[in-house]
Amino acid sequence: MDMTSNDRKPPTETATDGYPVTVDLPSVRRLEAVGFRAWPAASVQYDGSWLIRLTAGHPSKRLNSVNPLDPSDYRDIAVRLEKAGRRFAELDRPLTVRQTPLTPPQMIAYMDEQGWTSFAHSLVLALDLAERDFGEGIDHLPIKDVGRFVDARILIGGEAAETKPALSEIINAIKPECGLFLFEDRKIGPTAVSLVVHDNDLAGIMQFAVAEAVRRQGVGRALLDASLRWARLKGAKKAWLQVEAANEPAVALYRDAGFTEVYRYLYRAPKV
Template identity: 25%
Template sequence: MLGPHVVGVRVVVRRLVRGETGPSGGPAMTDLLGMCEAFGDGVVVVRPETGVPVTIPLDDVVSGKPVPPRPSARDRVPARTAQLRGFALFPDLVTGEVGAWVLRDSATATARRANSVLAFGPSGVDDDVERVVAHYRRPVAAVLAGSPEDARLTGLGWVPESHEADTLFQVAGTAQVARALRGVDDGEVEVTEDDGLGVARVGEAASGVAAHDQDWVGFRSLEVSPAHRRQGLALRVMSALVGWGAERGATTAYLQVLADNAPALALYDRLGFRTHHRYRYLVPATVR
């Protein structure tokens, strides 16, 4: 599975270690993972993730194959951690703990992610569900789709909070988004700060909100009035907000969108956003 076609591709190569004996008494072997830089003239050259390129004689190659690219650092961030970054979008958010679960309450926001328990992963406490039900007038739980918490709450009689599709948490590099928006004129977009949030507006026609936390910038409430749609205003607002986040050192951008919102997904795909994780909201059947 090795050859000139793997140059520029991430590969793993198993090779002999000359002069050494393996645990079974036979030849010693070792694996090398990295980017294939050259193949030919009797050698394969592999650059590991750290260190200098390694030249391996083809006679020493036992086996090898291409492997998928290493996920980016932002893709390796756990879903729960990504959700915690999103708390910055709601400045008045009050949080509490039920073990590892996070109670979320906002006096001003109506969004479910600001008024529900983040139940990503086991809570670690026995009476977690009872404590969630006691905390909220209308209990809502955010769970990863298909997770053990999803199955557990469903088994206890919890049902989807609405008929809406699952929510997709999407991420992209701010530099990648900025490149995709190159040429978009955001000169008419007014960007102000309100309670630490970046608020972008094009008069009464379009608006959006951004929040910065560490090196992440998130977006919500991207809206264009019906009379002004299909004029590129959403791109102008997004361009201004991405610039606002980049000025504050953000390298990762994120947003959340319903899985059946085809127009929005098409737009975000063009900007470089990819789904990091999918989650849904559940409520006890008695409060739906």
């Protein structure tokens, strides 16, 4: 899918490793770039075209991973991975590589030969906002209170309270404009949250979560519609998001809303 010109048909065939046979690499590169801006790591270092992201205070895999960005950059793979591993160890993080269509095939072959595990297979989906009819106006406005949003996200996601300072810091570090959406019920409290990052003509849907008590009741769809409506009113032409492939209810929600696959990625770690 070309994110800057006319849409191209998304991949429909799938390789044995789960990746689409054909992907549009310029679209992958652009979505990777906006994804990094939408979820900034505390520490960013480059080794050639490998982007090494580390965040001591938060366990997010996206914030603690090696991200190869050029399929042709495969020199000294073993040495560079060992060097990256030392950086991760300094922060007590396991060495993790985020494998995308930009990962050199030689690096993938090396990890395969060394018995690296794979986990958290994920999809990157996109939606042309011009194709959706949201009606006039906006029925839910984003809130301004980052602390309140973070408290709700931690509660709904069942995350450790200790992650609040780091999550607050991450959100405050996002440079593009953000919309913090929070749905609440008078009896049970927070029911759903989403973070929308508006970056030029793109809008990323982040931190999307619905409380278990209200799932399958239309809350997720209402939250998604509110998030997308705000993004379009801000001028975004396309929306994108990342979701684990194993999260079938979420994938079904997004596909039903019209999102289509652009590419896939997964995480790799050395065998213990």
